[in-house]
Amino acid sequence: METLFDDENTLMPHLERGMVSIANCGKHTNSTQFFITFQKASYLDGLNVVCGKVTExxxxxxxxxxxxxxxxxxxxxxxxxxxxxxxxxIHGSITKQDKCNTGTLR
Known part of the structure; x- marks a missing residue:
């Protein structure tokens, strides 16, 4: 059986094409499955944890x-x-500007 994980944070929105998000079956059921959005997907906001973005x-x-x-x-x-x-x-540092551009800096 696959281990499930609690939601870390659902504050980051699915605001554009290329957002990487964790698949789940409801609150606190995150697994190791991910998906990538093909367009803005506001209906996923608050439901799935955004964990990254496809690079330009x-x-x-x-x-x-x-x-x-x-x-x-x-x-x-x-x-x-x-x-x-x-x-x-991808290894390297994420700058404050990178975080501001993706909406992760609050």
Whole structure:
């Protein structure tokens, strides 16, 4: 069984394309599943924890993912499945200006 985690903070809004958020099944049921928004998603505000944002230099990848779409029957096959692997982690410092630009500084 997957371990669930409490909500850390639902203050950051899903204000634009490329927001990375934690999937859940209700309050305090966060898991290790994430999703990326294709557009502003205000209806998720207060429900899902925003934990990041796709960087400007990789936003074009969202267009590729959008082009794949969702199969009408809801079942993915080897030909239309998307797997993100070895995505790595961005290291470095986040400046006060970065936090202000993303709305994380309160």
């Amino acid at each position: 230099d990789t936003l074009h990848i969202l267009s590729i993912l959008e082009g794949i779409g969702v199969p009408s029957d809801g079942f993915y096959t080897r030909n239309n499945r998307v797997v993100i692997a070895d995505c790595g982690e």
